[in-house]
Every structure is written in C-alpha cells, then in structure tokens.
Amino acid sequence: MADDRKKLSMTLGESLRQQGVSRRGFLKYCAATASMMALPPTMVPAIAQALEKAKRPSVIWLSFQECTGCTESLTRSHSPSVENLIFDHISLDYHHTLQVASGDAAEAAREAAMHENEGKYIVVVDGSIPLANPGYSSIAGISNLQMLEETVAGAAAVVAVGSCAAFGGLPHANPNPTGAVSVGEIVKDKPVVNVSGCPPIPTVITGVLAHFLTFGSLPELDALGRPMVFFGQSIHDRCYRRPFYDKGLFAETFDDEGARKGWCLFRLGCKGPMTYNACATAKWNQGTSWPVESGHGCLGCSEPDFWDAGGFYNALSIPDSDLTRKTGYVVGAGVALGAAAGALNRSTRAKAAAKHETVTIDDLDKKS
Numbered sequence: 290m291a292d293d294r295k296k297l298s299m300t301l302g303e304s305l306r307q308q309g310v311s312r313r314g315f316l317k318y319c320a321a322t323a324s325m326m327a328l329p330p331t332m333v334p335a336i337a338q339a340l341e342k343a344k345r346p347s348v349i350w351l352s353f354q355e356c357t358g359c360t361e362s363l364t365r366s367h368s369p370s371v372e373n374l375i376f377d378h379i380s381l382d383y384h385h386t387l388q389v390a391s392g393d394a395a396e397a398a399r400e401a402a403m404h405e406n407e408g409k410y411i412v413v414v415d416g417s418i419p420l421a422n423p424g425y426s427s428i429a430g431i432s433n434l435q436m437l438e439e440t441v442a443g444a445a446a447v448v449a450v451g452s453c454a455a456f457g458g459l460p461h462a463n464p465n466p467t468g469a470v471s472v473g474e475i476v477k478d479k480p481v482v483n484v485s486g487c488p489p490i491p492t493v494i495t496g497v498l499a500h501f502l503t504f505g506s507l508p509e510l511d512a513l514g515r516p517m518v519f520f521g522q523s524i525h526d527r528c529y530r531r532p533f534y535d536k537g538l539f540a541e542t543f544d545d546e547g548a549r550k551g552w553c554l555f556r557l558g559c560k561g562p563m564t565y566n567a568c569a570t571a572k573w574n575q576g577t578s579w580p581v582e583s584g585h586g587c588l589g590c591s592e593p594d595f596w597d598a599g600g601f602y603n604a605l606s607i608p609d610s611d612l613t614r615k616t617g618y619v620v621g622a623g624v625a626l627g628a629a630a631g632a633l634n635r636s637t638r639a640k641a642a643a644k645h646e647t648v649t650i651d652d653l654d655k656k657s
C-alpha cells in the first residue's frame with residue numbers, strides 16, 4: 290500500500306526513469322501520443338514537458354447496463370498498449386472486469402480512490418443508467434444511479450465510453466423497457482466527454498485519457514459532447530470509396546460486379562454520410578482494416594438512436610430524432626444522387642418522421 294502511494298505521488302517522468310525508459314524512448318512515446326491526438330509534430334516538446342511533470346491520475350471505471358464490449362475494445366488497444374496505459378500512465382483503481390478484488394474489498398478500493406484523490410480522479414463509465422427501477426441494474430446492492438452520483442461527486446471529469454453511456458445505446462432502443470438514460474442526462478455539474486461507438490475505437494479512448502494526462506483538460510468537443518479531433522468529420526468524408534459515391538457508382542448487392550470493384554455501399558445501407566467517427570483513418574485491429582474496407586456498410590454506431598434507425602441494410606434509414614440534419618446531408622450530395630437534390634420534398638420527410646419510416650433512394654428520386 291505504501292509502495293502504491295509512493296508510485297502515485299511520482300511524476301510520470303520519475304516513474305519512467307525508474308523503469309529504465311530512455312529519453313529517446315520517452316520522446317518516441319510523446320511523438321506517438323501527438324500523432325494519436327492529431328496534434329502537429331511541433332507539439333512534441335510541449336507534450337514531453339507536460340507528461341514529464343504529470344502525476345498518474347486515479348481512474349475509477351463504472352460498468353452499468355452494457356455488454357462489456359467497450360472494455361473488450363480497450364484491452365485490444367495498441368498505441369499506447371493497455372498495459373502501458375493502465376500500469377504506467379494511469380492508476381486504474383476500480384474496474385469490475387479487470388480487477389482482482391471482489392465484494393467488500395472491491396467497494397473499499399473505489400471508496401479509497403475517491404477519498405485519496407478528491408477532486409482529481411477521472412470516472413470512466415460504460416453502459417447506460419436505468420431510471421425506471423433502481424433494481425434493474427445494481428452493483429454490491431447499490432443502484433447504478435446512486436453509484437454514478439456518489440462516485441462522480443468528487444471527480445475532475447467523466448468519460449462516457451461507448452454509445453450506451455454516451456447516448457443510451459441499445460438499452461435505450463424503443464421501447465426502452467428499463468428507462469435507460471445516458472451519463473450526460475444525469476451528470477450536469479462536471480465536464481463529461483462522450484466517446485461513442487459500439488464499441489468505441491480503442492485509440493480514441495486512450496487518446497482522450499492521454500489528452501487529459503498531458504493538458505489537464507478534456508479535448509475540444511462537438512455538439513454531441515464528442516472530441517472533435519476524432520469525431521469532427523464523417524465516415525463518408527474520409528471514406529476511400531467516396532470517389533465512387535461522387536460518380537454515382539453503387540454496389541446493388543454484396544456480390545455484384547460493383548461490390549467486386551469496391552463501389553460505394555450506400556444503397557446497401559451504409560450510414561457513413563450521417564455518422565461521425567474516426568474508423569476510416571484510425572481503423573480497427575491495430576490499423577488493419579475497418580468495416581467499409583472489409584465490404585460492409587457503416588451501421589452508424591457512434592450516433593444517437595442508431596438502433597432505431599430502421600434496417601441496417603436499408604439505404605438511408607434515419608432515426609426520426611435527427612431527420613432534417615441527415616436528409617440535408619444527402620441533399621447536399623446531389624452529384625452522386627443525380628436528381629436527388631431537388632427531389633427530397635418536405636412531405637416525404639414529414640411523413641417518414643411521423644411514421645418513423647425508412648427514407649430510401651427511391652424516395653429521394655421522386656420529384657416534389
């Protein structure tokens with residue numbers, strides 16, 4: 290315990306030197322961190338200076354209504370590796386799935402981390418919070434709502450990891466039997482960053498934590514509370530199939546000639562035009578590939594209400610919560626859709642929104 294306290298009081302620079310990490314190796318890590326956070330190489334000395342002085346922040350990870358996919362995603366992160374992240378750069382003091390302690394000892398670890406790091410620790414949450422009945426999801430006899438409120442009270446910041454924590458996700462899907470809500474609907478008096486995705490990209494989770502560690506603050510956020518550096522552009526904006534979309538060349542089935550030639554998957558249900566995430570650039574599995582590259586359309590997993598967006602294989606099925614913004618995007622892509630720009634009439638949108646129907650390419654092609 291005394292050793293643990295000593296480790297926590299050391300700066301990161303001291304800790305790395307103690308572990309025999311060379312100055313060169315440290316700067317290499319800083320360069321990798323800058324690149325992950327999409328910062329220019331000129332920022333590397335500033336990052337090195339900040340990290341040199343940084344103390345390992347305490348992290349309390351709370352898992353509520355979720356499938357553990359977000360933790361699975363993080364434990365497959367590679368840059369920096371999760372071992373690096375957990376053991377060298379943060380102090381992961383509570384995590385149901387990864388911790389050895391259980392029962393009273395586990396809860397005691399959470400309470401100790403809260404008291405010893407008052408005002409400084411980070412709370413990571415995956416999963417949504419059921420409000421319909423506290424008994425729907427509880428840990429150690431404590432409801433998710435109570436655990437969230439008491440843990441967040443002394444936190445510096447909250448990271449809502451995954452679409453369930455960020456937007457309610459699958460538990461929130463119609464008819465939302467548990468009354469699931471997002472973290473942001475409960476926590477109003479602390480900075481909250483949404484790292485959405487089902488699951489989120491591991492480098493995005495670690496990138497947000499690295500940003501906090503480096504600058505002592507959360508990165509710039511978009512209108513949905515997501516870090517701009519990773520969610521600032523749509524999947525469609527960065528998709529390598531985009532030239533085919535712009536030329537109006539679409540695969541009609543998963544095994545036709547268009548699919549074999551790598552044409553755009555829009556008509557097979559790709560939600561890339563209305564989905565903001567870094568998959569096309571960060572990729573998955575250590576940068577190996579991503580869904581659209583492997584031949585499947587984007588499901589829109591990082592957007593609110595994506596489970597209620599109609600069929601995954603229907604072109605442009607849209608959650609009614611955001612119909613205007615998303616159809617507006619398609620109207621803007623008039624070149625690709627031929628006559629679509631002038632065709633999407635108000636009544637089509639209004640009717641679809643009212644009935645929560647899919648808006649298809651054919652609908653877009655109809656004249657007003």
Ligand code: SF4
Pocket residue numbers: 524525526528529530531532534552553554555559560561562581586587
């Ligand atoms: S619709 Fe999908 S496959 Fe086509 S260019 Fe956009 S993101 Fe890529």
Ligand code: SF4
Pocket residue numbers: 486487524564565566568579580581586587588589590591
């Ligand atoms: S490609 Fe789309 S559905 Fe797939 S992980 Fe990325 S954002 Fe989610």
